Structures are given as C-alpha cells and as structure tokens.
Amino acid sequence: xxxxxxxxxxxxxxxxxxxxxxxxxxxxxxxxxxxxxxxxxxxxxxxxxxxxxxxxxxxxxxxxxxxxxxxxxxxxxxxxxxxxxxxxxxxxxxxxxxxxxxxxxxxxxxxxxxxxxxxxxxxxxxxxxxxxxxxxxxxxxxxxxxxxxxxxxxxxxxxxxxxxxxxxxxxxxxxxxxxxxxxxxxxxxxxxxxxxxxxxxxxxxxxxxxxxxxxxxxxxxxxxxxxxxxxxx
Amino acid sequence: xxxxxxxxxxxxxxxxxxxxxxxxxxxxxxxxxxxxxxxxxxxxxxxxxxxxxxxxxxxxxxxxxxxxxxxxxxxxxxxxxxxxxxxxxxxxxxxxxxxxxxxxxxxxxxxxxxxxxxxxxxxxxxxxxxxxxxxxxxxxxxxxxxxxxxxxxxxxxxxxxxxxxxxxxxxxxxxxxxxxxxxxxxxxxxxxxxxxxxxxxxxxxxxxxxxxxxxxxxxxxxxxxxxxxxxxxxxxxxxxxxxxx
Numbered sequence: 001x002x003x004x005x006x007x008x009x010x011x012x013x014x015x016x017x018x019x020x021x022x023x024x025x026x027x028x029x030x031x032x033x034x035x036x037x038x039x040x041x042x043x044x045x046x047x048x049x050x051x052x053x054x055x056x057x058x059x060x061x062x063x064x065x066x067x068x069x070x071x072x073x074x075x076x077x078x079x080x081x082x083x084x085x086x087x088x089x090x091x092x093x094x095x096x097x098x099x100x101x102x103x104x105x106x107x108x109x110x111x112x113x114x115x116x117x118x119x120x121x122x123x124x125x126x127x128x129x130x131x132x133x134x135x136x137x138x139x140x141x142x143x144x145x146x147x148x149x150x151x152x153x154x155x156x157x158x159x160x161x162x163x164x165x166x167x168x169x170x171x172x173x174x175x176x177x178x179x180x181x182x183x184x185x186x187x188x189x190x191x192x193x194x195x196x197x198x199x200x201x202x203x204x205x206x207x208x209x210x211x212x213x214x215x216x217x218x219x220x221x222x223x224x225x226x227x228x229x230x231x232x233x
Numbered sequence: 234x235x236x237x238x239x240x241x242x243x244x245x246x247x248x249x250x251x252x253x254x255x256x257x258x259x260x261x262x263x264x265x266x267x268x269x270x271x272x273x274x275x276x277x278x279x280x281x282x283x284x285x286x287x288x289x290x291x292x293x294x295x296x297x298x299x300x301x302x303x304x305x306x307x308x309x310x311x312x313x314x315x316x317x318x319x320x321x322x323x324x325x326x327x328x329x330x331x332x333x334x335x336x337x338x339x340x341x342x343x344x345x346x347x348x349x350x351x352x353x354x355x356x357x358x359x360x361x362x363x364x365x366x367x368x369x370x371x372x373x374x375x376x377x378x379x380x381x382x383x384x385x386x387x388x389x390x391x392x393x394x395x396x397x398x399x400x401x402x403x404x405x406x407x408x409x410x411x412x413x414x415x416x417x418x419x420x421x422x423x424x425x426x427x428x429x430x431x432x433x434x435x436x437x438x439x440x441x442x443x444x445x446x447x448x449x450x451x452x453x454x455x456x457x458x459x460x461x462x463x464x465x466x467x468x469x470x471x472x473x474x475x476x477x478x
Contacts, residue, residue, distance in 0.1 A: 132322055132326060139313055140390060142310070
C-alpha cells in the first residue's frame with residue numbers, strides 16, 4: 001500500500017497517465033461488453049434454455065434411450081471444462097474440416113453449457129408442479145404439449161427464475177473465456193489495451209467494474225421479473 | 234349417454250375395479266357412494282381416461298374406447314372433450330384469473346375466437362355466481378368460489394357429461410352449500426352428471442340413481458328413496474349406518 005501511494009505522490013505524471021488511459025479505454029471496453037459479452041450471453045442463454053427444456057423433458061419422458069441420451073449430454077458437458085470445450089470447437093474441429101467463426105463457436109459452446117446446467121433446474125421446476133395441474137389440463141382435452149406450454153411451463157418458470165438468473169449472471173462473466181478463441185469481447189479488448197499501455201492493474205480493474213455494473217443491472221431486472229411472476233401467489 | 238362395460242383397473246397387484254358395468258341415460262344424475270378405497274374415484278377417472286383401465290370399454294356419446302385392445306393416443310382427447318371434470322382440490326390454474334381459467338379450454342383446445350370465448354366465460358362465471366370475480370386469481374378466492382370456477386371451466390367445453398370427484402370434500406362446511414346449489418341447478422337444466430360424494434343430502438335430493446360401491450364392485454344401485462330407506466344388501470346397510478353414527 002505504502003509503495004502504491006508513494007508511486008503516485010512521487011509521480012503525478014503517472015496519475016495523469018492513468019486518468020488518460022482510463023478515459024480513452026472506457027468506450028472501447030464498454031463497446032466490447034455490450035456488443036459482444038452481453039450479446040453472446042443473451043444469444044447463448046436463449047438457445048441454452050431451449051436445450052435445457054428439451055433435455056429436462058427427455059429426462060422426464062420415461063423413454064429409456066431419451067433418458068440415457070440426456071444423461072450422457074449433461075454428464076459430458078458438466079464433466080469437462082468450458083474452456084476446453086471452446087478450444088475443441090474452435091481450434092479442434094477445423095482439423096476435420098469444420099470451420100466455425102469465433103462468435104458462433106462461442107455461442108455453440110456457451111449454449112451447450114447453459115443447456116446442461118439449466119436442464120436440472122428446469123427438470124426440478126417441472127417436477128414441482130402438482131400433478132393435478134396436468135390432470136386439469138388433460139381433462140379439458142389438452143394434448144401433452146398444450147398442457148406443457150399453457151399450464152406447466154408458465155408455473156415452472158416462476159419457480160426457476162432465481163436459479164436461472166444465477167446461471168445467466170455467471171454466464172455473463174464466463175463470456176470472458178471467449179477471449180481465448182478470439183471473440184473481440186470486453187476481456188479481449190482489455191488485453192489488447194494492456195498490451196499497448198502496460199497498465200494491467202488499471203485496465204483489468206476497469207473491465208471488472210464494467211462486468212460488475214452489468215451484473216448489478218441484471219439483478220435489478222431479476223427482482224422485477226420475480227415480482228411480476230409472483231403477482232398471482 | 235354413458236355405457237361402461239366390464240371395466241377393470243389394476244394398480245400393480247391391487248385390483249381396484251373388478252368388472253364394472255353401468256349405463257347412464259342422458260339427463261340423469263348418478264351419485265356414487267361407498268367407503269374409501271371402494272374404487273369410486275378410480276371409476277370416475279376411468280371415464281375420462283385420467284386412469285387407463287386394464288380392460289373393458291367406456292362409451293360416452295359417440296366416442297367409444299375399448300381398453301381390451303391398445304387404445305389409440307389420439308382417441309383419448311376425444312373422449313375427454315365429451316366430459317367435464319371437477320376435482321376435489323379444484324386444480325384451477327393459479328397463474329390465470331378466473332376468467333382466463335374458464336377461457337383456457339375453448340381457446341387452446343377448441344381454437345375458439347378469444348373475444349367469443351371471453352363473452353361465454355364471463356356468462357358462465359355469472360351463472361355460478363361469480364360475475365364480480367372475473368379478474369381475481371384463484372389465490373384470491375375462497376374454496377367454494379374456486380370450486381365454482383372449476384365447474385364453470387368444465388362447462389366451458391360444452392361437455393355431454395359432467396364428472397364430479399368429491400367436489401365438496403375439501404371445503405369448509407359453510408362453503409359446501411354454495412357449490413351444491415350450483416350443481417343442483419345444473420341437474421335441473423338436464424345435464425348428465427356422475428357425482429362421487431359423501432353428501433347424502435345431495436344424493437337424496439338430486440340423484441336419479443344412487444350407486445353403492447365397495448371393494449371394486451357395484452354392490453347395489455337404486456333410486457335414492459329405495460336405497461337410503463330400504464337397502465337390499467347388508468354391506469349397504471352397514472355403510473349407511475356408519476354414516477349416521
């Protein structure tokens with residue numbers, strides 16, 4: 001701490017330089033965050049949720065091959081590091097002739113990850129809906145899919161908002177891994193700025209602050225959604 | 234209207250229905266009574282295939298399902314559209330208002346126009362005495378009000394037959410009357426009804442026929458006057474005496 005302060009007081013030019021860099025790097029970082037980090041998270045979460053619902057339904061289907069397939073998928077994705085999965089998709093697949101650009105590679109990787117982790121949340125949420133709800137829907141003549149879409153999933157959504165919000169906020173931060181496969185998201189931008197300025201403490205802290213701001217806004221949105229869905233309880 | 238032939242239902246090693254045959258004519262009200270575990274609720278649930286019988290057949294209106302063969306999946310919703318079901322625990326959709334609950338069947342299943350369905354739903358809710366509760370969620374209604382929404386929801390599908398599974402058993406005693414009143418009006422309008430209940434007063438007053446079930450078989454069936462005052466079977470007599478004490 002002493003050293004840190006001395007550095008500044010002995011060297012006002014360094015302080016000025018920091019302010020300059022902080023100012024000039026803020027917009028590029030924010031742009032990386034909004035254009036890539038947040039977009040990547042939103043798109044991946046959308047596809048991930050679809051995968052999660054289908055996986056949860058497969059697990060609940062009572063059909064052995066489907067259950068096996070769903071379990072295999074969840075086990076594989078949860079049992080391997082996300083960074084390794086991204087490397088396989090982006091650096092590995094080209095050797096069998098499958099070339100995917102950085103951004104779509106990241107979307108595939110993150111969607112598969114969200115799908116696996118959230119499928120357990122969705123499964124538990126569907127199981128938490130009383131079986132009388134299914135019966136009431138069926139007694140009106142609804143099919144399985146109609147009962148699911150109109151009656152069960154809307155109620156399951158309420159139960160799963162808190163855990164899914166957690167996943168989404170984690171995902172926003174995990175998008176920094178995409179820097180490693182050349183997606184120009186915020187963390188990669190930060191690395192580039194550090195390479196040019198040699199001020200890692202400042203620039204990485206700035207990036208951290210922006211992640212925090214985004215997650216702060218997201219948790220406010222989470223509260224709003226929870227309040228809205230709780231209105232009928 | 235309803236023809237049940239040699240209906241069997243087995244859960245694992247437990248045979249709950251042991252060959253039930255029954256006819257219900259159009260416009261008749263049949264009340265099923267019996268001790269718990271007698272199979273009366275299972276019988277009712279077989280009528281709209283919420284339970285799939287192990288054997289026998291069910292015909293309601295034009296739709297006949299023969300469970301001695303493999304039943305086609307698509308034919309089950311057709312049977313269910315003939316019947317309206319009212320549950321002991323109401324089973325209203327908690328995320329929808331009273332009005333939306335009643336509209337749900339017509340809009341989702343029958344693909345009726347929303348506005349048309351809305352008008353009809355509002356009329357049905359008015360009919361069960363809830364014209365001022367359209368926008369209430371189930372959690373904001375008393376048990377008796379919820380059950381009346383349940384009746385309106387079932388009626389919205391224009392069923393040929395209404396099935397009631399102990400509709401007042403979960404209610405506080407002071408709320409039973411309002412539900413029975415709605416059911417009575419329905420009976421007077423000529424609705425065909427099968428009612429599983431412990432409300433002997435209702436059975437006496439409204440039923441055209443009372444069926445006493447025990448251990449998976451129909452022990453006795455008769456007019457309420459006859460069955461309540463002069464039961465022919467010992468088991469019926471024992472059950473009725475048990476209720477009085």
